[in-house]
Amino acid sequence: MNAIGQWLMQFEYVQLLQQEWPLYLEGMWTTFWLVALSLFLGLFIAVPAGIMRNSSQAKWRLPAWAFIYFFRGTPLLIQLFLIYYGAGQFLGGADSWQVTQVDNPSAWQQIVLVLQSVWFSLCGYIWHWLQEAWFCALLAFTLNTGAYTAEIVRGSINTMPVGEIEAAKAFGMNQVKIMSRIILPSAFRRALPAYSNEVIFMLHGSALAGVVTIVDLTGAARIVNSRYYAPFEAFITAGLLYMLMTFVIVYVFKLWEKRWHKHLKPLQV
Amino acid sequence: MLDLQGYEASILSGSWVTLQVALLSLLLAMLLGIVGAMSKLSSFAPLRWLATAYTTVIRGIPDLILMMLIFFGGQLFINDFSANTNEWLNDYFSQQNPQHEWTSYLPDYIDVSPFFAGIATIGFIFGAYMAETFRGAIIAVDKGQLEAARAYGMSQWQVFHRVMFPQMMRHALPGFGNNWLVLLKTTALVSIIGLEDMVKAAGDAGGSTQMPFTFYFIVALIFLFFTAISTTLLKRAEQKYAIVTR
Numbered sequence A: 001m002n003a004i005g006q007w008l009m010q011f012e013y014v015q016l017l018q019q020e021w022p023l024y025l026e027g028m029w030t031t032f033w034l035v036a037l038s039l040f041l042g043l044f045i046a047v048p049a050g051i052m053r054n055s056s057q058a059k060w061r062l063p064a065w066a067f068i069y070f071f072r073g074t075p076l077l078i079q080l081f082l083i084y085y086g087a088g089q090f091l092g093g094a095d096s097w098q099v100t101q102v103d104n105p106s107a108w109q110q111i112v113l114v115l116q117s118v119w120f121s122l123c124g125y126i127w128h129w130l131q132e133a134w135f136c137a138l139l140a141f142t143l144n145t146g147a148y149t150a151e152i153v154r155g156s157i158n159t160m161p162v163g164e165i166e167a168a169k170a171f172g173m174n175q176v177k178i179m180s181r182i183i184l185p186s187a188f189r190r191a192l193p194a195y196s197n198e199v200i201f202m203l204h205g206s207a208l209a210g211v212v213t214i215v216d217l218t219g220a221a222r223i224v225n226s227r228y229y230a231p232f233e234a235f236i237t238a239g240l241l242y243m244l245m246t247f248v249i250v251y252v253f254k255l256w257e258k259r260w261h262k263h264l265k266p267l268q269v
Numbered sequence B: 001m002l003d004l005q006g007y008e009a010s011i012l013s014g015s016w017v018t019l020q021v022a023l024l025s026l027l028l029a030m031l032l033g034i035v036g037a038m039s040k041l042s043s044f045a046p047l048r049w050l051a052t053a054y055t056t057v058i059r060g061i062p063d064l065i066l067m068m069l070i071f072f073g074g075q076l077f078i079n080d081f082s083a084n085t086n087e088w089l090n091d092y093f094s095q096q097n098p099q100h101e102w103t104s105y106l107p108d109y110i111d112v113s114p115f116f117a118g119i120a121t122i123g124f125i126f127g128a129y130m131a132e133t134f135r136g137a138i139i140a141v142d143k144g145q146l147e148a149a150r151a152y153g154m155s156q157w158q159v160f161h162r163v164m165f166p167q168m169m170r171h172a173l174p175g176f177g178n179n180w181l182v183l184l185k186t187t188a189l190v191s192i193i194g195l196e197d198m199v200k201a202a203g204d205a206g207g208s209t210q211m212p213f214t215f216y217f218i219v220a221l222i223f224l225f226f227t228a229i230s231t232t233l234l235k236r237a238e239q240k241y242a243i244v245t246r
Helices: A002-007 A012-051 A057-073 A077-084 A087-091 A107-130 A131-159 A160-170 A175-212 A217-228 A229-258 B008-039 B047-062 B063-096 B114-139 B145-153 B158-190 B198-209 B212-241
Strands: none
Touching: A012 A131, A012 A175, A012 A217, A012 A229, A057 A131, A057 B212, A077 A131, A077 A175, A077 B158, A077 B198, A077 B212, A087 A107, A087 B212, A107 A131, A107 B063, A131 A175, A131 B145, A160 A175, A175 A217, A175 B063, A217 A229, A217 B063, A229 B047, A229 B063, B008 B047, B008 B114, B008 B158, B008 B198, B008 B212, B047 B114, B047 B198, B063 B114, B063 B158, B145 B158, B158 B198, B158 B212, B198 B212
16 A cells, blocks of 8 residues: 555655645535535525516516526626625725714604614625625525526426316415425426536536635635646646536436436336 | 716727637537537547547536636646757757757747637537537437438438538527527636636726726626527527428
């Protein structure tokens, strides 16, 4: 074993890996939780937005359409920059905004001052979070995947067999019950293959986090590259780790599909 | 909010760069896609393996990593290659002739332009996606029709452009359209490797005017404009190649 180790150590790449593997591991962990959390939070946007997008009333449909259109039609990088760099344009220094000084305020002015201080502390609180790069990335990724997944949800709701909905109506179910018991369970099942693509897209999109100072897998590769001026070693290592994560996702979704699509399997004779 | 403070021109010229990068990489991606699809369907196994490796590896790795690999790595590779070649040629000639003076046969330092690195990377990445799209489209064309066309005495070229191509386009267009829309948005990444596209222009303008949101929002609107035009054109193309139903 030791002999193999000694033999391996003659390669510069192995030395680099031996030095830097904790950084890559840290980056992989950051990538993992960033993607997992934004996918999870994105679902809470996607399902309502997907349902709203299908509504027959314009007041529901149009906001959902605009949200989906904007986030699917613009690059994730721009969305990230809008939040990471753009927030400061409106909220910059919000944590030190001072309530207007008024001598002997009247009752009406007092109400205004209280509202102002509530508003300022809210802005200050939001600004406090938006100064964290990871929070900006999480917000951008969540909104982005929310929009893409909403479109998937919409698509799979649209392919719902009409007969099932009619049957549910005939059973006397109301709108909410039809949605939660009949449409959504079946729609999720049909959305699964498309959703696995979205998960992989999100994993690949999360590489952008490395651009805004976050040490995810890409950030780790950039650090290694700048330390050693070794672009091949640095980026190929990161690329292989991303591929590994992609294959694990594909595998997990295959298992999941097997479970959820059991009823579609050909009969075992 | 939409007072651009004199940065209209730089955003506009940036958007032209973005469009150039997008269209040129689309061209490269289509070429690679056709070659990739042909190789995947080829009867020569090593070619098939190579194409499969290409599409699997590319689709498993984020664009940004590939772009940095090709931009930083390509720079290093090209310069190492020309330095080694110079060394080797000079060694060889000075053995032949002791009076030989050191000459740089290849340039000592080549600066890889982010413009070409960007196009090469995006084209290379989307070539893999295009290969999958084209492969599916070629398979979808009924083989019997091609055989029938051959039996009518059509030449290979006639079979391709009268029977294969119109039907292939019908199957390829939706996937092609999706690839193009994703490619267009991917071009935003070239700003990271230093190309003066509209994202970079917006960043510079936003930095000096302290209005980053305004400028990035305008760039977002320009992207939406490009996507809207593309969707319209693609719809028209799909109608052109649509199957005529009774």
